[in-house]
Amino acid sequence: MRFRRGFCVIVGLLIAVGVTATAAAVEMRAPVVPxxxxxxxxxxxxxxxxxxxxxxxxxxxxxxxxxxxxxxxxxxxxxxxxxxxxxxxxxxxxxxxxxxxxxxxxxxxxxxxxxxxxxxxxxxxxxxxxxxxxxxxxxxxxxxxxxxxxxxxxxxxxxxxxxxxxxxx
Structure with a gap:
């Protein structure tokens, strides 16, 4: 049970970090205006x-x-x-x-x-x-x-x- 809980926490953190990093990367790019x-x-x-x-x-x-x-x-x-x-x-x-x-x-x-x-x-x-x-x-x-x-x-x-x-x- 502990393994699952710890595993879920780690996966959750990785997802949160990935989403935050992706959002930061998107925010850093200026919009293209023709x-x-x-x-x-x-x-x-x-x-x-x-x-x-x-x-x-x-x-x-x-x-x-x-x-x-x-x-x-x-x-x-x-x-x-x-x-x-x-x-x-x-x-x-x-x-x-x-x-x-x-x-x-x-x-x-x-x-x-x-x-x-x-x-x-x-x-x-x-x-x-x-x-x-x-x-x-x-x-x-x-x-x-x-x-x-x-x-x-x-x-x-x-x-x-x-x-x-x-x-x-």
């Missing part, structure tokens, strides 16, 4: 990717143009205009790729991707739906403001570029 939740990207019918480093350009009509809509944009890098640096990115972050998404009505959305030598596993993405200059209450011009500025894992771009590779002449 870019299309933040920006009115529409349903692009074509995509153009320009790589400033490699001097390449790929343009094609394909559903691959939908891929950026589903990128996780939950990790905002926006700090605000009053911050010493409005966007949380390394000082050496430099523009690498421009992604144009063309909609059936002729309008265009674009995403600018920056890379940094200090953070090779992530890139900094700025998504734009319209090119509207931003100003503060005093009328000071800050340039075009993205609908979302966020961090993406480097593999997002790697995956997108691999999907476009067959058409990259």
């Amino acid at each position: 870019l299309s939740f933040y920006c009115a990207l529409g349903l692009p019918e074509s995509i153009t990717v320009i790589d400033r480093s490699e001097y390449t350009r790929v343009s094609l009509v394909t559903q691959v143009a939908w891929v950026p809509r589903y990128w996780d944009a939950s990790q905002s890098i926006w700090r605000g205009y009053r911050a010493p640096q409005p966007f949380a990115q390394p000082a050496d972050a430099d523009y690498r790729w421009m992604i144009y998404l063309d909609l059936p009505d002729g309008s265009r959305r674009w995403i600018m991707i920056l890379e940094s030598l200090y953070t090779p596993s992530v890139y900094y993405a700025y998504a734009y739906t319209t090119l509207t200059p931003s100003t503060d209450a005093n009328g000071d011009h800050y340039g075009a403001h993205p609908c979302r500025a966020f961090v993406i894992p480097a593999h997002y771009m790697t995956s997108l570029l691999q999907r476009l590779e067959p058409w990259n002449g």
Whole structure:
């Protein structure tokens, strides 16, 4: 009888620890929020990717143009205009790729991707739906403001570029 009782207590503790550990792991993961939740990207019918480093350009009509809509944009890098640096990115972050998404009505959305030598596993993405200059209450011009500025894992771009590779002449 003691064996059973002790066994049941041990099994019960293991289950409780397992459930707690699983719940903690789930809580630690931030929810995935697609870019299309933040920006009115529409349903692009074509995509153009320009790589400033490699001097390449790929343009094609394909559903691959939908891929950026589903990128996780939950990790905002926006700090605000009053911050010493409005966007949380390394000082050496430099523009690498421009992604144009063309909609059936002729309008265009674009995403600018920056890379940094200090953070090779992530890139900094700025998504734009319209090119509207931003100003503060005093009328000071800050340039075009993205609908979302966020961090993406480097593999997002790697995956997108691999999907476009067959058409990259």
